[in-house]
Structure formats: C-alpha cells, structure tokens
Amino acid sequence: MDILRFATAGSVDDGKSTLIGRLLYDSKSTFTDQLAAVERASRDRGDEYTNLALLTDGLRAEREQGITIDVAYGYFATPKRKFIIADTPGHAQYTRNMVTGASTADLAIILVDATKGLVEQSRRHAFLVSLLGVPHLMVCVNKMDLVGYDEAVFERIRHEFTAFTTKLSTRDVTFVPISALRGDNVVNRSYDMGWYGGSPLLHHLENVHIASDRNLVDARFPVQYVIRPQSHAYRDYRGYAGQVAGGVLRPGDEVMHLPSGLTTRIAAIDGPDGPVDEAAPPMSVVLRLTDELDVSRGDMICRAHNAPMATQDLDAMVVWMADRPLQTRSTLILKHTTKSARAMVRDLQYRLDVNTLHRDESADQLRCNEIGRLRLRVTQSIFCDPYSRNRLTGAFILIDEATNLTVGAGVIN
Amino acid sequence: MSIEVLEAEAIHIMREVAAEFQRPVLLFSGGKDSIVLLRLAQKAFRPAPIPFPLMHVDTGHNFPEVLQYRDKRVAELGLRLIVASVQDSIDTGRVAEETGPRASRNRLQTTTLLDAIDKNGFDAAFGGARRDEEKARAKERIFSFRDEFGQWDPKIQRPELWNLFNARIRNGEHIRVFPLSNWTELDVWRYIDRDEIEVPSIYFAHRRRVFARDGMLLAENPYQPTGAGAEVYEATVRYRTVGDMTCTGAVLSGARTVTDIVKEVASTRITERGATRADDRVSDAAMEDRKREGYF
Ligand SMILES: Nc1nc2c(ncn2[C@@H]2O[C@H](COP(=O)(O)OP(=O)(O)O)[C@@H](O)[C@H]2O)c(=O)[nH]1
Numbered sequence: 198m199d200i201l202r203f204a205t206a207g208s209v210d211d212g213k214s215t216l217i218g219r220l221l222y223d224s225k226s227t228f229t230d231q232l233a234a235v236e237r238a239s240r241d242r243g244d245e246y247t248n249l250a251l252l253t254d255g256l257r258a259e260r261e262q263g264i265t266i267d268v269a270y271g272y273f274a275t276p277k278r279k280f281i282i283a284d285t286p287g288h289a290q291y292t293r294n295m296v297t298g299a300s301t302a303d304l305a306i307i308l309v310d311a312t313k314g315l316v317e318q319s320r321r322h323a324f325l326v327s328l329l330g331v332p333h334l335m336v337c338v339n340k341m342d343l344v345g346y347d348e349a350v351f352e353r354i355r356h357e358f359t360a361f362t363t364k365l366s367t368r369d370v371t372f373v374p375i376s377a378l379r380g381d382n383v384v385n386r387s388y389d390m391g392w393y394g395g396s397p398l399l400h401h402l403e404n405v406h407i408a409s410d411r412n413l414v415d416a417r418f419p420v421q422y423v424i425r426p427q428s429h430a431y432r433d434y435r436g437y438a439g440q441v442a443g444g445v446l447r448p449g450d451e452v453m454h455l456p457s458g459l460t461t462r463i464a465a466i467d468g469p470d471g472p473v474d475e476a477a478p479p480m481s482v483v484l485r486l487t488d489e490l491d492v493s494r495g496d497m498i499c500r501a502h503n504a505p506m507a508t509q510d511l512d513a514m515v516v517w518m519a520d521r522p523l524q525t526r527s528t529l530i531l532k533h534t535t536k537s538a539r540a541m542v543r544d545l546q547y548r549l550d551v552n553t554l555h556r557d558e559s560a561d562q563l564r565c566n567e568i569g570r571l572r573l574r575v576t577q578s579i580f581c582d583p584y585s586r587n588r589l590t591g592a593f594i595l596i597d598e599a600t601n602l603t604v605g606a607g608v609i610n
Numbered sequence: 611m612s613i614e615v616l617e618a619e620a621i622h623i624m625r626e627v628a629a630e631f632q633r634p635v636l637l638f639s640g641g642k643d644s645i646v647l648l649r650l651a652q653k654a655f656r657p658a659p660i661p662f663p664l665m666h667v668d669t670g671h672n673f674p675e676v677l678q679y680r681d682k683r684v685a686e687l688g689l690r691l692i693v694a695s696v697q698d699s700i701d702t703g704r705v706a707e708e709t710g711p712r713a714s715r716n717r718l719q720t721t722t723l724l725d726a727i728d729k730n731g732f733d734a735a736f737g738g739a740r741r742d743e744e745k746a747r748a749k750e751r752i753f754s755f756r757d758e759f760g761q762w763d764p765k766i767q768r769p770e771l772w773n774l775f776n777a778r779i780r781n782g783e784h785i786r787v788f789p790l791s792n793w794t795e796l797d798v799w800r801y802i803d804r805d806e807i808e809v810p811s812i813y814f815a816h817r818r819r820v821f822a823r824d825g826m827l828l829a830e831n832p833y834q835p836t837g838a839g840a841e842v843y844e845a846t847v848r849y850r851t852v853g854d855m856t857c858t859g860a861v862l863s864g865a866r867t868v869t870d871i872v873k874e875v876a877s878t879r880i881t882e883r884g885a886t887r888a889d890d891r892v893s894d895a896a897m898e899d900r901k902r903e904g905y906f
Contacts, residue, residue, distance in 0.1 A: 269745075270741045271748065279797075296769075421629060438654070440622045479615060479619070481619075530778070601776070601778040602768060
C-alpha cells in the first residue's frame with residue numbers, strides 16, 4: 198500500500214467541500230460521531246439534507262462564514278492506498294493556499310461547475326498545477342445533475358479546458374463528469390451518465406501510476422545533520438543524515454561532495470532500522486563515507502559526472518505571499534534544501550497574469566498572490582536543479598528577516 | 611510502504627529541528643503517539659543519543675499505569691525527563707482548580723506547559739498530535755508558530771511548502787512541531803505492531819470499575835465524585851487514548867494484543883476523540899479554543 202497526496206482546487210461554491218465529503222462518505226471513511234455532528238450542524242443551519250461539506254470545514258470562523266479559509270489536510274484509506282488530501286480553498290488567499298497544497302501533491306483535482314462552464318479561476322488553477330509540477334491532473338466537471346447529465350455540456354468544457362492545458366507542462370490530464378451532491382462518478386459509477394466510458398474518480402485515485410514521478414536518475418543528497426556521537430564506542434563514527442532528494446545511492450558508489458568538489462565513496466548507508474543496500478527518495482538515511490571530508494549541513498552529495506548547478510544567481514518563478522509587495526533590491530532569507538542564505542532581488546523580469554499567461558514586463562513589484570519571474574543573487578552558492586527536473590532541489594522559500602514570515606515560494610527555471 | 615514514507619518524513623522533521631533550534635524538547639506523556647515520537651527520535655539520531663530532553667505535563671490525575679511506564683522507559687533509555695506539575699501551578703496560585711462534577715485539569719495544563727517552556731528556555735517542542743484527530747488540528751502546520759504568549763493564531767499561519775520548514779523565531783517565541791501530522795490512529799498502531807514497541811497496559815483489554823457519564827465510560831477514580839445515581843460497575847475495557855482519568859473515556863473491548871488493536875481500529879466507526887474525550891464534547895470548537903490559548 199502506498200500513499201497518494203492530492204490537492205483539490207475550485208472556486209467558491211463549485212462543490213469542493215461536498216466532493217471531499219462525498220469521497221469520505223462513499224468510501225466509508227467517515228465515522229458515526231462525525232456524521233452525527235454534521236447532521237446536527239446541518240439541521241441547525243436549516244439545510245434540507247445532510248451537508249457533507251461540513252465534514253471538512255474545520256475552523257470556527259469558517260463554520261460561521263460557511264467558507265474554507267486555510268489549507269486543511271484530510272486522510273482516508275482504501276485497501277489499495279492511503280490518501281492525504283490537501284483541501285485548498287478558492288477565495289482571496291487562493292494562490293497562496295493552492296501553491297502550498299500543490300507543492301507536495303502527486304495529483305491535483307480541479308473542479309468546474311457544469312452550470313457555469315470554464316471560468317477565469319479554472320485557468321489559474323490549471324496554471325498553478327503546472328507551475329508546481331504536479332504530475333497528474335483530474336478535472337471534475339461537477340453539478341452534472343443540474344444540466345440534465347448532458348454529455349454535450351461535459352464535452353464542451355473538456356474541449357475548452359484542453360485547449361488551455363496543452364499550453365502547459367502537465368501531461369496527464371483526465372476529465373470526469375460528476376455530481377458530488379448525488380454521488381455520481383465519485384466512488385460509484387453514475388446510472389444517469391451511461392455515455393461516460395471512463396471510471397469514477399476514486400478508481401483513478403487508486404490506480405494512477407506515481408512510482409515513476411520521482412527523479413531516480415540524478416543522485417542528490419542534501420546534508421541535513423551531522424551525527425557524531427561523543428562516546429567511546431563510536432569514537433570514529435561520522436554520519437551524514439538527510440533525506441534523499443534524487444537518484445539511487447548504494448554502498449560502494451563513488452560520490453562527489455559539494456562545495457569542495459572532492460570525490461569519495463559511500464562506505465555504508467544506515468536506514469531507520471540499520472544498514473540498507475540502497476536509498477532512494479523519499480527515504481531519510483545516514484551516509485558514511487570512506488574518506489574524512491569536511492562535510493556540514495547545507496552541503497550536497499551527488500555524483501562526479503552528474504552534479505547540480507552550483508550558483509549564486511537564480512532565475513526563478515516566485516509566488517509572493519505577503520501583504521507588503523516584493524520590490525527589487527529587497528533582501529530576504531532564502532531556504533533551499535537544507536541551506537539558508539541571504540538573497541537579494543536583482544530584478545523582476547516580468548509579472549505573469551495567471552489568467553491569460555500574459556507577461557507584464559513593465560511591472561516593478563509583486564503584490565500578494567502575484568507571480569513573477571525574478572533574478573536573485575544569493576550570498577552563497579546554491580546546489581540546485583531546474584524544478585522541472587527535481588521538485589526538491591528546484592524549490593525554495595523566501596523568509597522576511599524582519600517578521601520571520603514565509604513570504605515567497607520559488608521554483609527554479 | 612506507506613508507513614515507511616511516514617517514518618522518513620517524521621525523521622526528516624526531527625533532524626531539521628535538531629539542526630535549526632537551540633533548545634528543543636520532546637513532550638512525552640507515555641501515550642501511544644508520544645511513544646512513537648520517542649522511537650522515531652531514537653532512530654533519527656542513532657548511534658548518537660537523542661539530543662534533547664523529554665518533558666511531561668503531569669496533571670496529577672494521570673493513570674498510574676502510564677506514569678510507571680513513563681518512568682521505566684525514561685530509565686531504560688537513560689534520558690532526562692522534566693516533569694512540569696499542574697499541582698505546583700495550583701499550589702503557587704498560577705491557576706485555580708475547577709469545581710463541579712465536570713471539573714478537569716485539562717485546561718489548566720496550558721499554563722503549566724507554557725511556564726515550563728519559558729523557564730527552561732525551550733524554543734521548539736515536539737508534540738504527538740495528528741491531523742486526523744480533530745478539525746482544528748487538520749489545519750495546523752507541522753511547524754506551528756507560537757507567539758510570546760504561546761498562542762496559536764489560525765489566521766496568520768506560515769505557509770508550509772515542500773519539505774522546507776521555516777524555523778525562524780524571536781526570543782520568547784517558540785515552535786510546536788508535529789512530526790506525526792500525517793499519521794492516522796491506524797498508522798500509529800501499525801507502527802507499534804511492526805516495531806514491537808511496548809505500550810502501557812491500559813491500552814489492552816482489562817477489567818475495571820467504571821461509570822457512565824455523557825455517553826462515555828469513565829474510570830472510578832479518587833479525583834472525581836461519580837455523581838448521585840451513577841452506577842459503578844465492572845466491565846472489560848481498554849483505552850484508545852490516555853489523558854486524565856477524569857475526562858478520558860474507556861471503550862468496551864476485548865483486544866489483548868497490539869495485533870487485536872490494529873484490527874479493532876481498522877474496523878471502528880467512531881473517531882478516537884469522539885469515543886474518549888469529554889473535553890471536546892463541550893462544543894464543536896472546544897479544541898480550537900484551547901489551542902488558541904496555547905494548548906498542545
Ligand atoms: N446540485 C448540485 N449541487 C451541488 C453539487 N455539489 C455541490 N453542490 C452545492 O453547491 C454549493 C457549494 O458547495 P460546497 O461544497 O460548499 O462548495 P465549495 O465552496 O467549493 O466547498 C452547496 O450548496 C452544495 O450543496 C452537485 O453536484 N450538484
């Protein structure tokens with residue numbers, strides 16, 4: 198059994214909460230006390246039916262306003278897989294929330310309301326899925342019950358959406374006509390849409406192939422923590438702990454250390470329960486090397502003939518997430534893999550309109566929830582790959598030194 | 611497979627904390643989640659010892675079996691345990707004991723915890739909370755920022771992307787870290803089963819004198835009157851969660867081994883907190899309100 202992490206996106210009222218509630222309910226992942234609470238709350242609100250959306254609407258402020266305000270994580274399992282849902286709300290802070298949820302997602306679900314068709318936000322969502330490198334996209338055309346389960350409506354939306362997604366980098370896009378409210382094609386096949394030859398949503402979630410989504414080619418091991426027991430028994434022990442970010446490492450492999458550029462061999466790899474024969478993402482392991490090198494947190498272990506870029510100059514797409522706009526020449530803390538360093542915004546090449554993909558080269562700042570292409574100068578060399586090649590060594594966050602808030606997320610070009 | 615991925619994620623989080631903070635602490639209650647945390651901490655740093663102390667907020671109303679387990683475990687591993695006592699907070703006038711039949715020391719723990727964090731200068735505290743436990747928890751970050759009053763503000767949480775955690779704080783602030791965020795109750799038991807970890811005896815079916823209140827079975831205990839008319843009787847029960855004797859409910863169960871428990875949890879239709887925590891029955895938002903004040 199493996200884990201599928203997926204993010205859900207949609208505009209307010211597209212039926213996202215209802216869909217998640219339906220998934221949990223029909224896959225028998227809800228508990229009787231949760232359902233009782235939801236039934237009670239539905240009655241209190243005067244809803245005519247048990248509002249499954251209330252299963253996921255978490256915080257008090259949201260319950261009062263009836264909207265989702267922050268990324269909420271949900272869990273369920275079927276005999277095939279464990280699922281982690283990042284429910285990312287679709288209103289004001291939608292970009293920030295969606296980028297957060299999508300950053301770790303294997304798959305994204307975008308909802309489209311069949312009665313409204315494609316809206317501006319649908320394009321935004323698809324663009325963000327592509328920017329964040331989410332490998333699989335499922336477009337759920339919801340509320341099919343309100344359009345008489347009409348195939349033509351579904352096909353029209355599918356064609357329009359496909360015209361847009363072909364411009365993006367997401368390769369695997371699947372469309373499913375559903376009614377979250379009535380449960381059509383969510384877990385169970387719809388009786389009213391015989392024309393739909395595909396499988397219900399859950400079936401896709403259970404079977405989508407994700408094993409090959411991780412980079413198993415380029416060996417990347419950002420050193421996170423040095424283990425050096427101060428004890429007699431382990432006097433000579435020096436282990437470099439970290440989470441494998443790419444490739445497959447094996448004892449005996451020749452490896453290169455950055456920044457020194459020196460090569461050595463892997464003497465042994467210790468997993469959580471002792472020595473292992475190989476390590477691949479996302480394992481957390483400890484490497485021991487045959488030579489004594491000066492290795493510390495923030496360094497990188499890779500292969501001599503396949504090293505990441507080592508650069509102080511980054512060209513990246515950045516999502517800005519702070520109220521105070523991003524301006525050129527501002528200085529921020531950049532955290533990339535296990536390394537933190539100061540970085541200065543050298544220039545804003547353009548601001549991207551996420552609805553039209555238009556590039557505004559006259560822009561001189563990024564406001565909250567805007568996306569731009571930046572050039573950054575970092576005080577130290579960063580060992581990185583293009584994000585399209587590796588989602589871990591190609592990503593960074595930006596932290597405001599004055600407030601300590603996380604204010605930006607970047608993907609390296 | 612999935613348990614290994616969760617384990618790798620938790621170990622990554624623990625090492626990140628050890629690397630980025632000056633004075634972390636691991637909150638250890640002797641309950642199953644903190645037992646798993648402790649095991650993960652051993653694995654994250656070995657063959658070196660765990661590079662931080664443990665702390666238990668002792669309400670004075672804990673199950674004796676759990677305290678015994680706690681002390682035995684700490685001694686076996688040669689770790690340092692700090693016990694922060696709610697009774698001390700009451701005796702020194704920091705908090706006042708609640709009264710009435712539904713009185714509990716649950717809420718008082720917050721002050722004791724925050725005082726101990728401040729006194730010891732801890733800048734990060736590991737907790738065993740999981741997002742599947744409760745709706746407010748479902749939105750909390752893995753690195754959860756607490757201001758100088760220890761408060762959690764759901765509206766200004768730091769976005770958390772990829773496996774990059776923002777560990778920056780000012781003096782007096784701290785971060786609560788939840789390495790088990792993505793684990794469910796079932797994952798925790800499967801892990802205990804796989805690693806054959808010892809747990810306190812009250813997790814297994816045993817005979818106990820209990821009484822019913824608010825739809826829950828509470829243990830007869832020295833700290834709480836059973837209330838007029840409440841019938842005390844003996845039943846075969848076990849605990850799904852261990853908290854205070856005064857507000858933690860037992861469930862009827864015949865599960866005698868960890869494998870039995872895994873089976874039981876896999877088929878149960880009631881959530882862990884729903885079955886067992888009187889403190890969350892007060893209102894639908896009880897946990898959220900406590901968390902804002904600085905609760906675990
Ligand atoms: N008829 C119909 N209504 C739906 C469907 N899905 C959701 N709704 C309704 O649309 C409204 C918004 O749904 P909700 O799940 O709260 O949307 P969210 O804002 O995207 O989370 C609610 O009144 C739902 O009952 C559907 O498939 N068919």
